[in-house]
Amino acid sequence: xxxxxxxxxxxxxxxxxxxxxxxxxxxxxxxxxxxxxxxxxxxxxxxxxxxxxxxxxxxxxxxxxxxxxxxxxxxxxxxxxxxxxxxxxxxxxxxxxxxxxxxxxxxxxxxxxxxxxxxxxxxxxxxxxxxxxxxxxxxxxxxxxxxxxxxxxxxxxxxxxxxxxxxxxxxxxxxxxxxxxxxxxxxxxxxxxxxxxxxxxxxxxxxxxxxxxxxxxxxxxxx
Amino acid sequence: xxxxxxxxxxxxxxxxxxxxxxxxxxxxxxxxxxxxxxxxxxxxxxxxxxxxxxxxxxxxxxxxxxxxxxxxxxxxxxxxxxxxxxxxxxxxxxxxxxxxxxxxxxxxxxxxxxxxxxxxxxxxxxxxxxxxxxxxxxxxxxxxxxxxxxxxxxxxxxxxxxxxxxxxxxxxxxxxxxxxxxxxxxxxxxxxxxxxxxxxxxxxxxxxxxxxx
Numbered sequence: 063x064x065x066x067x068x069x070x071x072x073x074x075x076x077x078x079x080x081x082x083x084x085x086x087x088x089x090x091x092x093x094x095x096x097x098x099x100x101x102x103x104x105x106x107x108x109x110x111x112x113x114x115x116x117x118x119x120x121x122x123x124x125x126x127x128x129x130x131x132x133x134x135x136x137x138x139x140x141x142x143x144x145x146x147x148x149x150x151x152x153x154x155x156x157x158x159x160x161x162x163x164x165x166x167x168x169x170x171x172x173x174x175x176x177x178x179x180x181x182x183x184x185x186x187x188x189x190x191x192x193x194x195x196x197x198x199x200x201x202x203x204x205x206x207x208x209x210x211x212x213x214x215x216x217x218x219x220x221x222x223x224x225x226x227x228x229x230x231x232x233x234x235x236x237x238x239x240x241x242x243x244x245x246x247x248x249x250x251x252x253x254x255x256x257x258x259x260x261x262x263x264x265x266x267x268x269x270x271x272x273x274x275x276x277x278x279x280x281x282x283x284x285x
Numbered sequence: 286x287x288x289x290x291x292x293x294x295x296x297x298x299x300x301x302x303x304x305x306x307x308x309x310x311x312x313x314x315x316x317x318x319x320x321x322x323x324x325x326x327x328x329x330x331x332x333x334x335x336x337x338x339x340x341x342x343x344x345x346x347x348x349x350x351x352x353x354x355x356x357x358x359x360x361x362x363x364x365x366x367x368x369x370x371x372x373x374x375x376x377x378x379x380x381x382x383x384x385x386x387x388x389x390x391x392x393x394x395x396x397x398x399x400x401x402x403x404x405x406x407x408x409x410x411x412x413x414x415x416x417x418x419x420x421x422x423x424x425x426x427x428x429x430x431x432x433x434x435x436x437x438x439x440x441x442x443x444x445x446x447x448x449x450x451x452x453x454x455x456x457x458x459x460x461x462x463x464x465x466x467x468x469x470x471x472x473x474x475x476x477x478x479x480x481x482x483x484x485x486x487x488x489x490x491x492x493x494x495x496x497x498x
Contacts, residue, residue, distance in 0.1 A: 110383065111309040111453045127312070128440075128454040134310025134339075134363070139452070147487075148309070148335065148456045149391050152384030156404060186371070186380075187362025188336070189410075194384035197404045227407030 067236030073280040083161040092164035115143025156198035163199040167206040174229030174242035177222035196226035208235035214266040286446035295321040303331040305461035311343030313454030315438040315471035336360040337367040359383035393429035394463025435465035442472035446493030
């Protein structure tokens with residue numbers, strides 16, 4: 063059975079995790095990455111409302127009204143968790159102490175610049191912590207669908223207001239993993255069963271295609 | 286520090302005042318003070334907070350009651366009424382990146398003339414702001430943001446006004462406690478002096494002006 067697009071994305075991004083990283087996950091697909099932490103690996107998950115050590119969503123009756131995620135929803139805290147105020151939380155983010163952030167995206171362009179916080183005249187939710195996260199985290203990974211209503215989201219130039227001028231490091235979609243490690247959008251992997259041609263057809267930006275593009279190693283291991 | 290009733294505490298706030306209100310999506314927001322603001326019908330308020338919560342909770346109640354003239358926040362996405370009133374021109378909204386908002390408030394409370402941050406450089410956020418280069422990196426000069434009143438939700442308060450907060454309800458509370466001319470606290474529990482260990486006090490008593498009894 064084929065994997066859901068968001069499962070492909072979350073599983074692939076989970077491969078970027080390393081033991082003892084401090085990681086901030088945005089709302090939406092990024093949240094799912096926490097479900098695929100490799101066994102035995104310890105990750106410090108930060109919630110920017112003031113928590114390191116975010117745990118699974120509690121059962122309804124076990125929810126603590128003063129223990130919530132950045133969307134205001136109940137979470138749990140694992141043993142060894144800590145809480146702090148918003149100045150500390152954003153000091154962690156802006157100060158380069160967060161090893162990796164995973165965020166959703168509306169558009170990413172050839173220069174690795176991200177737009178993910180507003181659609182003028184349509185959707186103005188506010189940037190929340192996104193601008194600080196992109197400006198300050200050591201590594202920025204974007205989790206998003208490759209296209210929106212059939213239109214490419216990886217463009218030559220973002221048409222929506224930018225989140226930051228800082229270049230993102232990696233974009234993962236249900237079709238491909240695209241790295242900006244050397245400044246250019248490079249197709250490093252395709253999803254299982256997806257051809258390079260299909261990725262190129264769904265992408266407006268000019269991708270660098272190395273002679274050999276490997277397949278994402280995201281299949282569930284058979285027990 | 287004075288202990289006071291809910292009614293008297295809110296009566297101190299004039300129409301048109303600027304209020305910093307603790308809370309993140311209404312977690313850590315002093316709901317009793319909000320309800321009393323609505324009951325007394327304080328109008329033309331400027332609200333400085335992380336977000337405008339959601340309808341029926343925290344700051345969302347002030348928005349729904351039409352008491353807010355302006356919101357300065359990082360996020361209004363979970364409150365459709367804020368967006369509706371903004372688009373209809375009934376309410377002014379200033380969006381500030383979350384890390385910049387908390388630092389502008391901190392700057393006001395810590396006696397700083399502003400802060401320099403790389404957040405927002407090259408985006409719409411930099412419009413009208415001074416750009417300053419330090420050691421080859423560009424920063425925006427963000428100005429201090431003070432207020433007339435800070436409305437705080439604490440978990441424990443002692444009778445001197447020392448405060449602690451619980452879990453993620455801390456968020457903006459200890460920072461706004463330093464940045465407003467008058468700080469009003471609503472605490473879940475009021476405990477005798479000495480019950481909070483000196484190491485555990487998060488907001489020192491001299492910062493608190495009124496404790497709602």
